Amino acid sequence: MMFRFVRRRVVVAALAAAVALFLPAQLGRSAQQQKLRIAAAADLQFAMADLSGQYEKQTGTATDITYGSSGNFFTQIQNGAPFDLFFSADTDYPEKLDAAGLTEPGSLNKYAVGRIVIWVPTESKIDVARQKWDSLLQAGVQKIAVANPQHAPYGRAAVEALKRAGIYDQVQSRLVYGENISQAAQFVQSGNAQVGIIALSLALSPAMKDGKRWGIPAEDYSAIEQGAVILKNSQNKDAARKFLEFVKSGSGRAILARFGFAIPGGAEKSAR
Amino acid sequence: MDALLLSIRLALIVSAILFALGLPLAYWLTYSRWPGKFIVEAIVALPLVLPPTVLGFYLLVAMGSRGALGRFWQAAFGHGLAFTFTGLVIASVLYSLPFAVQPLAGSFESVDRKLLDASAVLSAGRLRTFLRVILPLSIPGMITALVLTFAHTLGEFGVVLMVGGNLSGATRTVSIDIYDHVQAMEYGDANRTALGLLIFSFVVLSIVYGVNRRLGRRTWAPWPAR
Numbered sequence A: 001m002m003f004r005f006v007r008r009r010v011v012v013a014a015l016a017a018a019v020a021l022f023l024p025a026q027l028g029r030s031a032q033q034q035k036l037r038i039a040a041a042a043d044l045q046f047a048m049a050d051l052s053g054q055y056e057k058q059t060g061t062a063t064d065i066t067y068g069s070s071g072n073f074f075t076q077i078q079n080g081a082p083f084d085l086f087f088s089a090d091t092d093y094p095e096k097l098d099a100a101g102l103t104e105p106g107s108l109n110k111y112a113v114g115r116i117v118i119w120v121p122t123e124s125k126i127d128v129a130r131q132k133w134d135s136l137l138q139a140g141v142q143k144i145a146v147a148n149p150q151h152a153p154y155g156r157a158a159v160e161a162l163k164r165a166g167i168y169d170q171v172q173s174r175l176v177y178g179e180n181i182s183q184a185a186q187f188v189q190s191g192n193a194q195v196g197i198i199a200l201s202l203a204l205s206p207a208m209k210d211g212k213r214w215g216i217p218a219e220d221y222s223a224i225e226q227g228a229v230i231l232k233n234s235q236n237k238d239a240a241r242k243f244l245e246f247v248k249s250g251s252g253r254a255i256l257a258r259f260g261f262a263i264p265g266g267a268e269k270s271a272r
Numbered sequence B: 001m002d003a004l005l006l007s008i009r010l011a012l013i014v015s016a017i018l019f020a021l022g023l024p025l026a027y028w029l030t031y032s033r034w035p036g037k038f039i040v041e042a043i044v045a046l047p048l049v050l051p052p053t054v055l056g057f058y059l060l061v062a063m064g065s066r067g068a069l070g071r072f073w074q075a076a077f078g079h080g081l082a083f084t085f086t087g088l089v090i091a092s093v094l095y096s097l098p099f100a101v102q103p104l105a106g107s108f109e110s111v112d113r114k115l116l117d118a119s120a121v122l123s124a125g126r127l128r129t130f131l132r133v134i135l136p137l138s139i140p141g142m143i144t145a146l147v148l149t150f151a152h153t154l155g156e157f158g159v160v161l162m163v164g165g166n167l168s169g170a171t172r173t174v175s176i177d178i179y180d181h182v183q184a185m186e187y188g189d190a191n192r193t194a195l196g197l198l199i200f201s202f203v204v205l206s207i208v209y210g211v212n213r214r215l216g217r218r219t220w221a222p223w224p225a226r
Helices: A002-034 A047-059 A070-078 A092-099 A128-137 A153-164 A168-174 A181-189 A237-248 A250-258 B002-031 B037-049 B052-063 B068-077 B085-109 B113-121 B126-137 B139-154 B158-164 B174-183 B187-217
Strands: A036-041 A063-068 A085-087 A109-114 A116-120 A144-147 A175-178 A195-199 A212-215 A224-230
Touching: A002 B126, A036 A047, A036 A070, A036 A237, A047 A063, A047 A237, A047 A250, A063 A070, A070 A092, A085 A092, A085 A237, A092 A224, A109 A153, A109 A237, A116 A128, A116 A153, A116 A181, A128 A168, A128 A195, A128 A212, A144 A153, A144 A181, A153 A168, A153 A181, A153 A195, A153 A224, A168 A175, A175 A181, A181 A195, A181 B174, A224 A237, A237 A250, B002 B037, B002 B085, B002 B139, B002 B174, B002 B187, B037 B085, B052 B068, B052 B085, B052 B158, B085 B139, B085 B158, B113 B126, B126 B139, B139 B187, B158 B174, B174 B187
Parallel strands: A036 A063, A036 A085, A144 A175, A144 A195
Antiparallel strands: A085 A224, A109 A224, A116 A195, A116 A212
């Protein structure tokens, strides 16, 4: 009797699991085929949302955007991640993918030049615009948020600027590393870090534009030239190409300009 | 909503698979007298102590387009394994293995050996003894195994992040979704999703432990407690 009790329930559970396994998979799958899968660097968190929203309105093509650190996407793409487009926060990663034969030849395009700023929340007593680099040396600053320089281009730029300004050694022990520039921004926006060196595009976003910022002089770090590339195993290369053209068109550039991105001067394709 | 359904689906499938796999493995671990058994026990327990990123890293390499498993899958099925729901299922099965096997093995262990001897004396074979004597007496262990596996898979983050690729509809589980919302500074959405998951998990666990208590107290009765 006990046995039949157990067996009945095991059978029911197995059937439920089987239903759960097969039904939604079929329902969900076809919808996914049409969407353009974009891997976007974290500094594009808000700009890409605007770009894809505008693009969808104009053309009806839906996009599926995943944000993260450029370095992580690089690793994932090397291991077969099924993205159509990769918008990196630098040109190194797309060029390496190109060299490894994982991209559509000739599709490498510089789409923007990023900037870094020192940012504090509105309530902060630090006047970053006036104190500039000294903001980081103020008494109350216990933690300074930057993106992880090991794999995030904005992190690399921040560390480079700190070194050129000559204060890296003084602040190094107080740096906290976000997994990507978005997380670094979130650290300082939530007050867990008192100051942050973040992307201008994030500082101009609705969530952060009320804060106080100081644009770090461009001479203090190598230009953050951002490159995009179409991936070789994309199933949607035409749509990808059209989206890339949109990003580089007048309306695309207008959206990027709103987030503080500069347009890369000179050659559009990588010279290498 | 998408992410929550995806997570629940993943947890259900993984629990079902691990239940099916865990029973024979736990049985073997309890009753086998092989001198090398401790090696298998250690392997089963590994996911308990390893950081998720270790397992995630090795799985990413193995299931990726350059790994052995990934290439086999590509050849056999025409598409990759990493960054798919199936890849997540495999990763989760490995990651939650000890949470299924250990409660089951513990339950089997606590079954009085005299009952097993009596069953043998009455000429019941090993399978019959297992189904008619050991399993009914191990219901609390089975329920614990199911619940722990379900909950553990639902809460998985590190492995999913490394192996999943955060693709909406396929691998963006609820834990990743919350992480995404926080990074986008959408704290309202993050809170709603997190709270929803918390309440769901709490309700599921309460129901299961409540039922378990009633069953557990009358394990020797022919009828389940009403």
